Amino acid sequence: MPITEQQLLQILPDARPVAGIFLPALNRAMARWKIDSRLRQAAFLAQVGHESGQLRNLVENLNYSVEALLTKFSRDRINDVDAKAYGRVSGRPATQQAIANCVYGGAWGAKSLGNTSPGDGWRYRGRGLIQLTGRANYTAAGAGLALPLEENPELLEQPEHAAMSAAWWWAKHGLNELADAGRFQDIGSIINTGKPGRVPHGAAERKALYDRALKVLA
Structure with missing residues (x-):
């Protein structure tokens, strides 16, 4: 069942400037990938709403402070020296390209994301409504959607492809x-950490959006 713009804005009120653009893209994506029940749509809209800042952010923000880099990422992904050199401090923004190439590159990036060439971390940083990340994911999504995403990763910054890649x-x-089974936190855990059973970043906001979506779609 397609959702209406009114329903979308009741669930994601901060999406008002872009709701009209995203509504048809979301409905096409949900229909194609069988996100077609109240439970499935509520879970999907809540999770992509959180991941994308309510449909407003289609490219990952890597403007981390030094402290956030050292807390969020292990030392095999970014060392102390690089964190202090690239992280945001008072009077200096983060060097986002260098951060992406550190935390999504190296041995970890090659094994976990398929980022095997210099610069892949930045080139294949998170994009779309679910923040697809890494060369391997872009390649797989490109094959699944018949899009040249490996060659043109910026395609995921377009609403149609942002929604379709997420679905x-x-x-x-x-x-x-998992949505059918009501395992909402596990969904967020898989999206955010790659595995079920963990507490995802932004768990409270994800759950609040989900609860709201369930009421709106009732």
Whole structure:
């Protein structure tokens, strides 16, 4: 069942400037990937709403402070020297490209994300409504959607592809079935950490959006 613009804005009120653009893209994406029940749509809209800042941010923000880099990422992904050199401090913004190439590159990036070439961390940073990240994910999504995402990763900054890639990833990782089972926190954990059973970043906001979506879509 397609959602209406009124329903979308009741769930994601901060999306007002872009709701009219995203509504048809979201409905097409949800229909194609069988996100077609109240539970599935509520879970999907809540999770992508959180990941994208309510549909307003289609490219990952890596403007981390030095302290955040050292807290969020392990030392095999960014060392103390690089964190202090690239992280945001008073009077100096973060060097986002260098951060991306550190935390998504190296041995960890090659193993976990398929980032095997210099600059892949930045080139394949998070994009779209679910923040697809890494060369391997871009390649797989490109094959699944018949889009040249490996060659043109910026395509995920377009609303149609941003929504479709999120729904593709959702279905590919079995999240419809988890939504059916009411395992909402596990959905967020898989999106945010790669595994179920953990507390995802922004868990409280994800749950608040989900609860709101369930009421709106009732």
